[in-house]
Amino acid sequence: MTKSLKLFANCIPVRGNQRGIICDLQRNEWHLVPSSLIDLFDTRGVMRTDTSEFDDESQEALEYYRSFLLEKELAFYCDAAEIELYPGLSMRWDFPSVISNCILDFDGNNELALSVIVQQLSDLNCHYIQMRFFVEIDFEKLINLIAVVNLSTIKAIDFVLKENATTGFYDRLENIVQQNRKIRSVVIHDAIDNRFVAQASNAFGSIVSVRESINELHCGIIHHSYFSMNVETFTESQHHNTCLNRKISIDAEGNIKNCPSMSESFGNIQDTTLKEAVEKPGFKKYWDITKDQITVCKDCEFRHICTDCRAYLENPEDDYSKPLKCGYNPYTCEWEEWSTHPLKQKAIEYYGMQELVRK
Numbered sequence: 001m002t003k004s005l006k007l008f009a010n011c012i013p014v015r016g017n018q019r020g021i022i023c024d025l026q027r028n029e030w031h032l033v034p035s036s037l038i039d040l041f042d043t044r045g046v047m048r049t050d051t052s053e054f055d056d057e058s059q060e061a062l063e064y065y066r067s068f069l070l071e072k073e074l075a076f077y078c079d080a081a082e083i084e085l086y087p088g089l090s091m092r093w094d095f096p097s098v099i100s101n102c103i104l105d106f107d108g109n110n111e112l113a114l115s116v117i118v119q120q121l122s123d124l125n126c127h128y129i130q131m132r133f134f135v136e137i138d139f140e141k142l143i144n145l146i147a148v149v150n151l152s153t154i155k156a157i158d159f160v161l162k163e164n165a166t167t168g169f170y171d172r173l174e175n176i177v178q179q180n181r182k183i184r185s186v187v188i189h190d191a192i193d194n195r196f197v198a199q200a201s202n203a204f205g206s207i208v209s210v211r212e213s214i215n216e217l218h219c220g221i222i223h224h225s226y227f228s229m230n231v232e233t234f235t236e237s238q239h240h241n242t243c244l245n246r247k248i249s250i251d252a253e254g255n256i257k258n259c260p261s262m263s264e265s266f267g268n269i270q271d272t273t274l275k276e277a278v279e280k281p282g283f284k285k286y287w288d289i290t291k292d293q294i295t296v297c298k299d300c301e302f303r304h305i306c307t308d309c310r311a312y313l314e315n316p317e318d319d320y321s322k323p324l325k326c327g328y329n330p331y332t333c334e335w336e337e338w339s340t341h342p343l344k345q346k347a348i349e350y351y352g353m354q355e356l357v358r359k
Contacts (some may be wrong), residue, residue: 003077005066007045009089011074012234013038016301017330022074023305025089028229030305031072037065046083047075093235097125098278100246105216105260107134107252113269114148117250120274122153126248128184132160132260134215134252139172146180156184156204160214163191170207174198177205189214216251217353219261219311224328224335227305237291237304244286244310248274258283261311286310289320296322300330314343316350324351 007013010026013033020038021030040047040062051062069075078086102121104114121129129149142161149157163169177183177198184204188197191209200206212218228242236242249257255265256277266277277283289310291303295318300306308323315321324347327338338344339353348354 002049002080004049004080004083005047005069005075006078006083006086007041007069007075008073009045009086010231011045012089013041013045014301014304015039016303017299018333019301021301021305022069023229023234024072024074025229025231025234030227030229030302031068031074032301033065034061037062044083044088045075089231091235091238093232093239095246097127097246099124099126099248099274101128101130102126102247103130103132103249103260105132105134105250105252106137114145117269117274118148118152118154121248124248124274124278125153127155128157129154130158130160132214132216133162136162136164138164139176143176146176146183149182150180154182157182158184159186161186161188162214163188163209170197174207177207181205187214216260217351219259219309224302226307227302228307229305233307234304239288239290241286241289241308241310242291242306243308244289246287248278258286259311286319294320294322296330297326300328302328302330312347312351312353314347316347324348 007022008026010024012023012025014021014023015035015038018035020033020035022033022038023030040051042048047066051059054062099121104117118129131145142159146157161173173186173188174197177186181204184206185200186207188207188209190213191211194210195208197207197209198205233242236245240246244258247258249260250269251257251260251265254269256267256269256272256274257265264282266272266280266283289308291297291300291306291308294308297303297306297308309325310319310323312324313319313321314324324344325338327336327341328334329336339348
């Protein structure tokens, strides 16, 4: 009896315009493959067995990829009668909260009542917070902020901090991170060099320094190093926008937004609760815009592992336009620097990014 080659349930093919990928959602890996290979699999992930019409060259290529799939443990052989014993992975997605993540921006002029904000986020069952500081912050204030989060139901916190010239800055920061297990990551910007200061342990506690200066315009950069390879992101992308869905933010002026880089505000934290902001018309406008609906992205093989951005678009007048800060072309399979692309210059000027992209 002829055996069939079947993809494991967690290994899912995604076809692009010119090529495809197979996403291994268990090992958090992706593998480039020809579109012609993906076309050989049916909706159950089973490869067709009749390839008699293929010429010798195609048969040789097919044999190579069969071996590749087995070697990478992306597929396995099974009898036809066994196929239905291996159901596909459900593409359903949900999250047990109104808001899953929040971004808080600080510029030195705002003094947000963090305890009040954290309580409001807890009421919405928010799990993750990112705090971005565009100016230096002293350790006493940082410790107080962490203490507020530690007493809440927030599960994890990420920090973006400006490098401090104080002697022993990194040693003390490492000590703080080690003592507070809710800290998932710390990115130090305006640093002397790019380096890993501390490696993560069980996905928590990493510290990275970058020379780049970070402000509210640093959002929406699309690059293969930022791809998110897991079941949660992949399934969410089938139904929602993986950047803006269930997100809320408070910018440096206290304005409540879906994303701090967006212009539309739904009130100020001084007079509007987060729950009130979420319930206002238009707050969830972008939550259900998927990559399968976005110009160019819908033809990209990376669309279900790539985060999106609706704050900065190639065409600011089109909500379904390709992200401005993406330099990948799925029609040529080439990456290029987005900021120097001649067709993006008008949008760069529209968003006032001229100085940013020159750095």
